[in-house]
Amino acid sequence: MPEPIPATLIPGDGIGPEVSGAVVEVLDALGRPFAWDVQQGGMAAIAAGGDPLPAATLESIRRTRLALKGPLTTPVGGGFRSVNVRLREEFQLYANLRPARTLMPGGRYENIDLVIVRENLEGLYVAFEHFIPVGDDPHAVAISSGVNTRDGARRIAEFAFDYALRNGRRKVTIVHKANVLKALTGVFLETAREVGEKYAGRVAMDDRIVDACAMQLVLNPWQFDVIVTTNLFGDILSDQAAGLVGGLGMAPGANIGAKAAIFEAVHGSAPDIAGKGIANPTSLLLAAGLMLEHAGLAPLRARLEAAIDAVLNQDRVRTGDLGGTASTRDFTQAILGRLAT
Ligand code: NAI
Ligand code: MG
Secondary structure (H helix, E strand, C coil), X not given: CCCCEEEEEECCCCCHHHHHHHHHHHHHHCCCCEEEEECCCCHHHHHHHCCCCCHHHHHHHHHHCEEEECCCCCCCCCCCCCHHHHHHHHCCCCEEEEEEECCCCCCCCCCCEEEEEXXXXXXXXXXXXXXXXXXXXXXXXXXXXXXXCHHHHHHHHHHHHHHHHHCCCCEEEEEECCCCCCCHHHHHHHHHHHXXXXXXXXXXXEEEEHHHXXXXXXXXXXXXXXXXXXXXXXXXXXXXXXXXXXXXXHCEEEEECCCCEEEEECCCCCCCCCCCCCCCCHHHHHHHHHHHHHCCCHHHHHHHHHHHHHHHHCCCCCEHHHCCCECHHHHHXXXXXXXXX
């Protein structure tokens, strides 16, 4: 095993410390590929120093350029901006990669294996919004402007086609609403197609209007391979894709940019089950798998995913969200057992 790679670990709130504890143990069993710099974020950081995203945490990620993040509770109200959005902007994490793959047969769909690549910085989520008062109604009219740039579209399309090529994927589907939002999503479609032309003969390309895509994802999800789309559509479709493979407990995400890459589970801090020792660590384990791959350690990702597969499907050790009775500890122990053989 080469020198451990420096990486930042933000355990997170709620079930965060439980699931990230499990992940650290499992990675230790894989030969300790990362040297963790543990930093605070979220409520834990507010409690410690008042800021949900402390300077020390930013400094650490600036140095390591690689982080694993547990879920963070976003305080409702109060003047805090979402930590996740701040991290995306700070490190220009322009690509949100969300694979959805069936891990347990017997769900609603079998053999799903698709990847959503969501543009993470532009579109309607720039949230240039305001109200226009009319009469005594201060919120009579709400206005929001989206921003898509050619550079931003090119960057995410290149990411998607490169990803497809590197990972042996056959097709990229560009998802848009250019029939109505002719400027905002028209520039995205036009630019992504230009990028796709350069991959002709290596990666196939097609496109779909977002509403039709949503329906097709339910009727015949197997027709999709890699989907690349704008921020809002990607947010919605990636949750939909997670639903095809059994929901939040099985869904990892990567936020990748020029300056850093941050890996996380798609689920939140699950306050309803926090501290009970019953959370499913699979999403964060899969996120760690993406992180291993990103760090050039694809064989370790393969070992990790084989262990998860064996535990879920052969040992049938499953947490409550998957209909089982295993605790976080039981599940982690089972993974460790598989890695030891
Ligand atoms: P949530 O994902 O935390 O929970 C939704 C439901 O799924 C709950 O019933 C929960 O118990 C269950 N669940 C989630 N993860 C699970 C796991 N690993 N194992 C077993 N069951 C699991 O979503 P919710 O309740 O809407 O949000 C809670 C907090 O998390 C909020 O403050 C929200 O802002 C934050 N959040 C943070 C995210 C992040 O940091 N990336 C993402 C989503 C939400
Ligand atoms: Mg979302």
